[in-house]
Amino acid sequence: MQVRVEGHDWSRYYGKQRKRVFLHHSNWDGAQRYTEDAYVRVCLDRGTLRPDNCSGQLHYKGLDG
Numbered sequence: 001m002q003v004r005v006e007g008h009d010w011s012r013y014y015g016k017q018r019k020r021v022f023l024h025h026s027n028w029d030g031a032q033r034y035t036e037d038a039y040v041r042v043c044l045d046r047g048t049l050r051p052d053n054c055s056g057q058l059h060y061k062g063l064d065g
Contacts, residue, residue: 001013001015001040001041001042001043002040002041002042002043002054003038003039003040004038004039004040004057005035005037005038005039006035006036006037006038012043014045035062036061036062037059037060037061037062038059038060039057039058039059039060040057040058040060041054041055041056041057041058042054042055043055
């Protein structure tokens with residue numbers, strides 16, 4: 001899974017193959033913790049020589065935006 005917030009690059013969170021993974025991660029950078037816009041996409045890591053297969057990104061916008 002990859003997550004991106006406004007002004008930052010994609011952050012990757014890896015799971016286990018054929019296992020259910022609960023994603024509850026915190027980014028301690030203050031700019032990433034308190035944001036109004038976030039993008040999420042799911043990717044299949046195909047190794048270093050082939051590009052990843054990624055889904056379209058979903059945009060989450062805060063209540064104030």
